[in-house]
Amino acid sequence: MHHVIVGSGPAGVVAAETLKTHQKDARVTILNNEDAPPYSRMAIPYYLIDQIEENGTHLRKNKDHYSSIGIDLINGELSAIDLASKTLLLNDSTNKSLQYDKLLLATGSSPNIPKIQGIETEGVSSCWTLADARYLLNKIKKGDDVVLMGAGFIGCIILEALVKSGANLTVVEMEDRMVPRMMNDDAGGMIKDWCLSKGVVIHTGTRVEEIEKLDSGKLGLKLSDGKILEANLAVSATGVSPNTGFLKKEQLKVGQGILVNRSMQTSDPDVFAAGDVAEGLDFSTGEYSIQAIQPTAVDHARVAAKNMIQLGSVEHQGSINMNVLDTLGLISCSFGAWAGVKDGEQVSLINKDRFKYFNLQFEDDLLVGATSIGMTQHVGVLRGLIQSRIRLGDWKDRLLKDPTRLMEAYLSSTQALGFNSKVFA
Amino acid sequence: MLRSLQLESEKCTGCLQCEMACSYENEGVFNPSKSRIKVFTFHEEGRFAPYTCSQCAEAWCLHACPVDAITINPGTGAKDVSEDVCVGCKVCTIACPFGTVNYNADSGKVIKCDLCGGDPACVEACPTEAITYVDASNAGMDRMRAHAAQTIKS
Numbered sequence A: 001m002h003h004v005i006v007g008s009g010p011a012g013v014v015a016a017e018t019l020k021t022h023q024k025d026a027r028v029t030i031l032n033n034e035d036a037p038p039y040s041r042m043a044i045p046y047y048l049i050d051q052i053e054e055n056g057t058h059l060r061k062n063k064d065h066y067s068s069i070g071i072d073l074i075n076g077e078l079s080a081i082d083l084a085s086k087t088l089l090l091n092d093s094t095n096k097s098l099q100y101d102k103l104l105l106a107t108g109s110s111p112n113i114p115k116i117q118g119i120e121t122e123g124v125s126s127c128w129t130l131a132d133a134r135y136l137l138n139k140i141k142k143g144d145d146v147v148l149m150g151a152g153f154i155g156c157i158i159l160e161a162l163v164k165s166g167a168n169l170t171v172v173e174m175e176d177r178m179v180p181r182m183m184n185d186d187a188g189g190m191i192k193d194w195c196l197s198k199g200v201v202i203h204t205g206t207r208v209e210e211i212e213k214l215d216s217g218k219l220g221l222k223l224s225d226g227k228i229l230e231a232n233l234a235v236s237a238t239g240v241s242p243n244t245g246f247l248k249k250e251q252l253k254v255g256q257g258i259l260v261n262r263s264m265q266t267s268d269p270d271v272f273a274a275g276d277v278a279e280g281l282d283f284s285t286g287e288y289s290i291q292a293i294q295p296t297a298v299d300h301a302r303v304a305a306k307n308m309i310q311l312g313s314v315e316h317q318g319s320i321n322m323n324v325l326d327t328l329g330l331i332s333c334s335f336g337a338w339a340g341v342k343d344g345e346q347v348s349l350i351n352k353d354r355f356k357y358f359n360l361q362f363e364d365d366l367l368v369g370a371t372s373i374g375m376t377q378h379v380g381v382l383r384g385l386i387q388s389r390i391r392l393g394d395w396k397d398r399l400l401k402d403p404t405r406l407m408e409a410y411l412s413s414t415q416a417l418g419f420n421s422k423v424f425a
Numbered sequence B: 001m002l003r004s005l006q007l008e009s010e011k012c013t014g015c016l017q018c019e020m021a022c023s024y025e026n027e028g029v030f031n032p033s034k035s036r037i038k039v040f041t042f043h044e045e046g047r048f049a050p051y052t053c054s055q056c057a058e059a060w061c062l063h064a065c066p067v068d069a070i071t072i073n074p075g076t077g078a079k080d081v082s083e084d085v086c087v088g089c090k091v092c093t094i095a096c097p098f099g100t101v102n103y104n105a106d107s108g109k110v111i112k113c114d115l116c117g118g119d120p121a122c123v124e125a126c127p128t129e130a131i132t133y134v135d136a137s138n139a140g141m142d143r144m145r146a147h148a149a150q151t152i153k154s
């Protein structure tokens, strides 16, 4: 049995390891198209601020890890698949090809390049790969004027790293608040106020329309409100799209990402997909979507690998959308149906002066979503309560009156202390 | 033989000695807010529940970590955080459905119970044997699960 995995991000690596754990005699090959050993994009911000060396971003720290457990990690890029003959065509001078028995597409996503004039100008970069990070690390000097385009989840993560590396930062976000797809108005507004109080300049409801190199050597960024920003560097974080360029039209069913069932199997029975490239089941909505977060990539990978070994052995229960963000020391989280559900109930605690926010969303006596700002202790129980669908009974009303009693509610409602393991990947 | 912390809330008097001992052992200070074990108070019933990581088999934190900073200690079976490797991304704190991995803003890293390497300070500190370190396959653990289900439910 030869399992081939395309892409060496967290989804690819965890799938390979899971395959090797459960099917020791199988051949497992990972195709890596980047100029580094498998690494985690999530660690990039810490590399940017010199908290870690480049190898601190590596998913596994031991160089021989892959060979020591019998995984073939090879360099190469998939350019096309022939499903009938189960052959992969690689994009290199030797025109190498690879045969597979089962294939996992774990190719992740790539940043959207905003369609604006001058986006190719030197000094404009995304912050998605280690290569991008090396470029930025080299380029940013203390006191530089830097413009960040996009204040979504990834934008806000980079924001902190840019400020910590000494940039005078200006953020330009198209939508009317920060992290619009992760935080509600109250919470997004609070994050914005916090950033403003830390000296970051923020333009929401504004877009960059054109970039040019000025005579001074700096970049000039023309905004939709007519203002011109001057900057040494511009970083774009305006969303990502799944990497499916190697697929011919209608070769596999693709929506926003590659469509999969609850076995992470695509429309071809021997081809599976996992991670940012796959539209997997969302626990909260019951629908299939791209979550583009690391924990979901890992969930997908483990389910996909087990089904590659034996189809039907595990069913994906749906991943919960969850995020944690540290914006210049302000820690925020959101979980599940944080925007609420139809006919649901909710409770909010807000303290603008102290930058504290806590919101719980209920459906019946189930917790279905939550948002918190300024909370670092025991936040995981929010996931536990949501994903184990534990009935809160009387505790729901108590929480509606006083959401700070969360831990009491949790401990009272879970089967036993620390043993509510009804959460499945 | 692996051992586990057995937490019996009905024996807990809420004295917080465990929190003191834990923070002192692991952080060098007597500061309950730095403790990895936490005693929760049920105000209406005047009851207490000591609570910490159960070193669960699913190891949500370990799988969520992007940089392999959480590993299984072969001696104790605990899921240990390596301070040197942890980047402080906090993903484990939202991934752990028990809420027993917490972010420590002072160090910029996460902390969780590591069973003190096999000699848990909280166990020694507890005057009422509400926290004991027992054989993981001990029937007491099962009893505790069943029992806790009754006693903790209000």
Ligand SMILES: Cc1cc2nc3c(=O)[nH]c(=O)nc-3n(C[C@H](O)[C@H](O)[C@H](O)COP(=O)(O)OP(=O)(O)OC[C@H]3O[C@@H](n4cnc5c(N)ncnc54)[C@H](O)[C@@H]3O)c2cc1C
Pocket (backbone or CB within 6 Å): A006, A007, A008, A009, A010, A011, A012, A031, A032, A033, A034, A040, A041, A042, A043, A044, A045, A076, A077, A078, A079, A106, A107, A108, A109, A127, A128, A129, A154, A157, A158, A243, A246, A274, A275, A276, A277, A292, A293, A294, A295, A297, A324, B089, B091
């Ligand atoms: C700066 C930054 C910070 C982030 N922070 C967080 C965070 O805090 N929390 C969180 O949950 N998520 C975060 N993310 C998102 C997270 O990194 C992704 O969700 C995760 O990497 C998805 O894993 P994956 O394995 O599906 O894809 P990827 O990690 O993108 O890996 C896919 C791999 O496949 C390769 N590939 C693509 N096409 C081909 C091909 N044709 N042939 C061969 N290989 C190919 C790619 O080059 C890549 O190496 C962050 C991302 C960035 C950029």
